[in-house]
Amino acid sequence: MTLAIIGGTGLTQINGLTITGQQSLETPFGNPSADYVFGEMNGKRLVFLARHGNPHRIPPHKINYRANIWGLKQLGVTEIIAVAAVGGIGALMAPGHIAIPDQIIDYSYGREHTFFADDLQHVTHIDFTEPYSPALRKRIIHGAHNSGISITETGTYGCTQGPRLETVSEIKRMAQDGCDLVGMTGMPEAALARELELEYANISVVANWGAGIGEGEITMAEIEKNLEVGMGKAIELLKAITLLPDLTLV
Incomplete structure (x- = not known):
């Protein structure tokens, strides 16, 4: 199995990753967000991609998700751990906390969301009952337990369009829908x-409370401060995952 890490806001590079090379790719769906970076962590080789580009410049609704994922497949990747900055909705989802969601609700629109759109021989419907791999989630949770990192092991991620943050009423609706987290890149x-x-x-890193849950307006200074703490935990979690004996990389 070959592991890839997709880094979101606050994670354009991984401390502790020894870079061994990088590669640009062209795909049938255009250019990925950035070059694919190859590296080693704890003696294991992996692929890293900065979702928003490096430097961070591509807003969530403009990311070429199809090119990013197609390129990883082309490189032989079989597993992807996606790290994302999110807002907290559920009571446990305080800023700086980490959650490993097991469900997702898609509120985004207008994005190129499927490879099965044109020149088809037949219509394809994927099963999406469990949108996240149970086996890979279990490995992440195991890594958290081994490293002593506090996480919430389940949760529902609500994906909004962005790039603006949500209104108080939108967050209330999402809470009623059962969302624990709100982000902008989880789908497609x-x-x-x-x-x-x-x-x-x-791996969802909570950067702020959703609108109306915390006090006052949400500021970028607040988000950046919380991400510095949360992404530090996420990197330690990634290191712990690469130490697991059942994780076989290239």
């Missing part, structure tokens, strides 16, 4: 990985 990334039969799981 998860579904595209499933279409290419890649194992995919998400």
